[in-house]
Amino acid sequence: MPYLDDNLVVFTDLDGSLLDHHSYDWQPAQEWLNTLSAAKVPVVLTTSKTAAEVAELQRKLELTEVPFIAENGALIGLPDRWQKHESSTSGHIIGAAYEDIRHVLVALRQRYDFEFRGFGDVNAQQVIDWTGLPLENAKLAMQREASEPIIWFGNSLDFSRFEKYLHQEKLALTRGGRFWHVMGADAGKGPAVKWLSDCYAERAGKPVVSIALGDGPNDIGMLNASDYAVVIRGHHDHKMPVKEGVNVFRTEQYGPEGWKEGLDHLIDR
Ligand SMILES: [Mg+2]
Structure with missing residues (x-):
């Protein structure tokens, strides 16, 4: 004890x-x-x-x-x-900085037409709609440094491919309450x-x-x-x-x- x-x-x-x-x-x-x-x-x-x-x-x-x-x-x-x-x-x-994560996400979406939206793709009003947070808190939640919450709109087959490509970039997905969180694979x-x-x-x-x-x-x-x-x-x-x-x-x-x-x-x- x-x-x-x-x-x-x-x-x-x-x-x-x-x-x-x-x-x-x-x-x-x-x-x-x-x-x-x-x-x-x-x-x-x-x-x-x-x-x-x-x-x-x-x-x-x-x-x-x-x-x-x-x-x-x-x-x-x-x-x-x-x-x-x-x-x-x-x-x-630990893992990857936010700009690097965003860079990978945008590149993968352009290349494979993956259907998802992250905080970096939307404005504060959209984050409010997703989370129910008041404006001030939504703004704080958008000040990201090392992970990106996303909402996936595509099918499950594409999701597996998305996950595989993220792994190749040393990134990984963690499941949260409302979002998937993309962050460094070792984080x-x-x-x-x-x-x-x-x-x-x-x-x-x-x-x-x-x-x-x-x-x-x-x-x-x-x-x-x-x-x-x-x-x-x-x-x-x-x-x-x-x-x-x-x-x-x-x-x-x-x-x-x-x-x-x-x-x-x-x-x-
Ligand atoms: Mg808890």
Whole structure:
């Protein structure tokens, strides 16, 4: 059982995990956020959202000094006091940069007549229609750096060909709630958690003890890459298998209540 004074790092999914699935509230988790903050344990938001969207949440959660993982693991945001990168992006990209992904997508569509639309093909109103987000949030969701959400309109045979051609370009498709996400084939929440855990270990000069909390299938890579996994009860029927060797706890409660339940069970204060 991990202790608060271990070299702990907490990785957490947002929607349905730290944030309530419906209200986006996190109050049940606030006491733990305070405790972790007082113990200098970083809480790394690990999400499909963009860096621009995460920045706002980090401010509200008072986590601006902590790295974050955005765009399903394709982008790792680093706080200012960490080393600066020369690139124009807000952090470390795993896989491919947005412009390169767009370049491949446009070329494949021109060549094979594939029927799909991505965020880079449409205006904010279309993104609002697809997602139901308010205008300001839709704009933040369109500020992409390392992955492209697309909607596929073609047939399944073309889709298999599309997937094959993406693989040849070292890109891959991840299924999200509404969209398919095109990103680097080696990117994902799992590789990002591994990369950041290694960073923390190097900075501290000792191994980290990582705890990951998530509710959905796109969190499995993150849960598998951690020492302790909290599978938060989800509003879905998907199996949530976690690989052997990871210490798993499955909560009874949903969302931030489950988040609290997981840490109550796991961390010895
Ligand atoms: Mg979730």
